[in-house]
Amino acid sequence: MNGQQEKRTPRHSGAVAASDRTPGDRATYDRAPGDRGSGAWASGDRASSARDPWAARWDAEAVREEVLAGRPLVVVDRCTSALRTGYTGPSAVGALRPALAIGCYAAWDPAQADLVVAAEDRTRVRSVAERHGWPRRVRHEAARHLLKLDRPPVVVTGGADVRLGELAGPGGTPAAIDPGVRFTLESKPLLDDLLRAAGVPAVARVRSMHVDRLPSPAELRRAVGAERVVVQAGGPGGSGTVIVSGEADMGRAARLLGPYRVAAYVDGWPVAITVLSVPDGKGGVHVYADRPAHLTTGVTEPSAGPVSAAGADWSRPWPAPAAALLVECAERVALWAWRRYGAAGMFGVDALLTPDERVRLTALRWRRQRRDEVEAVNQQAVGLPPFVLGQLAVMLGRPVGWLGDPAEFNQLTLLRATQQGGPFAVRLRLAEGPPVRMAGGQGSGVYRLGRDGRARWVRRAAHPAQARCDDGEFLLADLPGPGIACHPGADLGTLEGVTGGGTPPFHGPASVSPFTRGILSAVSGLLVPWTRP
Numbered sequence: 001m002n003g004q005q006e007k008r009t010p011r012h013s014g015a016v017a018a019s020d021r022t023p024g025d026r027a028t029y030d031r032a033p034g035d036r037g038s039g040a041w042a043s044g045d046r047a048s049s050a051r052d053p054w055a056a057r058w059d060a061e062a063v064r065e066e067v068l069a070g071r072p073l074v075v076v077d078r079c080t081s082a083l084r085t086g087y088t089g090p091s092a093v094g095a096l097r098p099a100l101a102i103g104c105y106a107a108w109d110p111a112q113a114d115l116v117v118a119a120e121d122r123t124r125v126r127s128v129a130e131r132h133g134w135p136r137r138v139r140h141e142a143a144r145h146l147l148k149l150d151r152p153p154v155v156v157t158g159g160a161d162v163r164l165g166e167l168a169g170p171g172g173t174p175a176a177i178d179p180g181v182r183f184t185l186e187s188k189p190l191l192d193d194l195l196r197a198a199g200v201p202a203v204a205r206v207r208s209m210h211v212d213r214l215p216s217p218a219e220l221r222r223a224v225g226a227e228r229v230v231v232q233a234g235g236p237g238g239s240g241t242v243i244v245s246g247e248a249d250m251g252r253a254a255r256l257l258g259p260y261r262v263a264a265y266v267d268g269w270p271v272a273i274t275v276l277s278v279p280d281g282k283g284g285v286h287v288y289a290d291r292p293a294h295l296t297t298g299v300t301e302p303s304a305g306p307v308s309a310a311g312a313d314w315s316r317p318w319p320a321p322a323a324a325l326l327v328e329c330a331e332r333v334a335l336w337a338w339r340r341y342g343a344a345g346m347f348g349v350d351a352l353l354t355p356d357e358r359v360r361l362t363a364l365r366w367r368r369q370r371r372d373e374v375e376a377v378n379q380q381a382v383g384l385p386p387f388v389l390g391q392l393a394v395m396l397g398r399p400v401g402w403l404g405d406p407a408e409f410n411q412l413t414l415l416r417a418t419q420q421g422g423p424f425a426v427r428l429r430l431a432e433g434p435p436v437r438m439a440g441g442q443g444s445g446v447y448r449l450g451r452d453g454r455a456r457w458v459r460r461a462a463h464p465a466q467a468r469c470d471d472g473e474f475l476l477a478d479l480p481g482p483g484i485a486c487h488p489g490a491d492l493g494t495l496e497g498v499t500g501g502g503t504p505p506f507h508g509p510a511s512v513s514p515f516t517r518g519i520l521s522a523v524s525g526l527l528v529p530w531t532r533p
Contacts, residue, residue: 072098072099074102076135077103080101080103080113085374088462090463100116100145100153104130105120107478111444126491131489155174156392175396185347188240191362192261200332207226223262224264227245228244229243230263232263268355270351271350271352273351276345276400278344278390287410288387288410289413290413292323293312294313294316297509299511305525307523308431311495314377314422317420325359330349333349346390347367348367377422378422381422381465424497428492431489435529435530437480440526443479446459446461446476448473453521468497470500478493485530495523
C-alpha cells in the first residue's frame with residue numbers, strides 16, 4: 001500500500017489460525033469451568049485448560065471444519081484486533097483468530113490476526129476523519145491480500161458502513177444479513193411500525209409519530225404529548241438524533257434528511273441487550289439473549305485531563321421485571337424478523353431504563369457491534385464460546401448445537417442480570433486540545449495505578465478477564481503506538497476489565513466512578529504534545 005507496513009505473525013496468509021498460543025494469564029470465576037451456574041464473578045487463577053470440558057470441543061481445526069467449512073476468516077473492523085476475546089482468554093476458540101484483519105487501528109500481540117492491514121500504519125494519524133474514512137485507504141491493499149487467500153473467505157465486521165459484499169469478492173460470504181433488510185430493520189422512522197408489527201407491548205414503546213416534514217415545535221409537542229421531543233432520521237446512531245426543546249434546536253433538526261421519527265423525550269439510563277437468533281430447522285428460530293448492559297455516552301472530566309469516556313457496563317445489577325421485559329421484547333422482535341424477512345443471527349436492542357424501572361425501546365441494530373467484543377465475556381463466563389461463533393454458523397447455514405435449550409439459557413441470563421459483577425468496556429477519546437501522542441506505558445496490556453496515580457505496566461494481555469479490577473488492575477486495549485498523532489476526537493483505546501462489583505466504571509448515564517476517573521487521569525498522563533517530525 002504505497003509503503004504501508006504489513007504486520008505478520010509466523011503463520012502464512014490465508015490459513016485460519018491454529019490454537020497454538022497460550023491464552024495467557026486467565027482470570028476465572030467462582031465455579032468450575034463449564035458449570036453454567038449463577039455466574040457470580042471473582043478473580044483468581046484459572047485452572048488448566050485440560051480441566052475445561054469445552055477445551056476439546058472448541059479445538060481450532062474442528063471449528064474450522066464444522067463452522068467455517070475450512071474457509072479463511074477475514075475481519076473488517078475499525079480495530080484490527082476485533083474478535084480477540086474469542087481466541088484469547090477462557091473458553092478460547094483458536095479458529096476465531098482471523099487469517100486477515102483489515103481496519104484502521106493496528107493490533108498488538110497476542111491480539112493479532114495472521115496478517116494485518118491497518119490504515120494508521122500508513123497515515124500515522126488518529127482523528128475523526130480517519131475513523132470514518134479508513135476503508136478507502138486500505139481498500140486496494142486489502143483486495144490484493146484477499147486474492148492471495150487459498151479459498152473464498154468468510155468476512156465479518158463490526159461496522160455499519162463497510163461494504164462487505166465488495167470485500168468478500170466472488171465466492172466470498174459476508175457474515176451479515178441482506179443490506180436492504182438491515183436498513184429496514186434499523187431505520188429510525190420505521191421503528192414504531194416495526195415494534196407494533198412484532199407485538200412489542202405498548203408499555204415498552206415510546207409515544208411517537210412519523211412525519212415527512214417537520215412542523216413547528218409547538219405542533220411536535222402536542223403530537224407526542226411532551227415538552228421535549230426527540231427528532232430522528234436515518235439509521236441507528238446518535239448522529240441522526242436531535243433533542244428539541246425550542247426554536248433554537250429546530251435548525252439542527254431541519255438539517256437531518258427526512259422522513260422523521262418524532263418521539264416524546266424519555267428520561268432514563270441508556271441500556272442495550274445482544275441477542276442471537278438461530279433457525280431451529282422446523283420453520284422457526286431459537287432466541288438466546290445475553291445479559292443486558294448499562295450504557296453511557298461521552299463523559300468529560302476536566303479534572304482528569306482531556307480524555308472523554310463512554311461505554312458499556314454489564315456488572316451493574318438489573319431490576320428483575322425490567323430485565324424480563326427487555327428479553328421478552330427482544331424475543332418478539334427476533335421471531336417477527338424471521339417470519340417477515342428470514343433474518344437471523346446477532347442483533348442488538350437499545351432501550352432506556354427509566355427511574356421507575358420501566359423499559360422503553362429506542363433502536364434496533366441488526367449486526368455485530370463493537371461493544372460485543374467485551375460482551376462475549378458473558379458467554380465465556382459460563383463455559384460457552386462467544387455469540388459471534390453462532391453468528392458465523394447461522395450465516396453459513398451451519399448448526400448451532402452448543403447453546404442448549406433457549407428457555408433455560410434465557411432464564412440463566414435473567415438470574416445473572418439481577419446479580420452484581422461482570423465485564424465492562426469504556427471507550428477513551430481525546431476530547432479537546434492540540435494533537436498529542438502516547439509517550440508512556442508499553443502499549444496495550446494490563447496496567448495498575450501506582451501510588452503517584454500513574455499507570456504502571458503489569459503484563460501483556462488482550463482479554464478483559466485477564467485484568468483483576470477488584471485488585472487494582474485494568475486492561476488498556478487498542479492504544480496508539482508512540483509515533484501516532486492523535487487529534488481531538490480521536491480514539492485512544494478502551495479501558496476493559498471484569499469486576500465483582502467493587503469497581504464499577506460508571507455511577508450514572510453521564511457520570512464516571514472514582515475508579516474510572518483515576519484511570520482517565522493516568523491515561524492523560526501518558527500523553528505528550530505531538531510535533532511534526
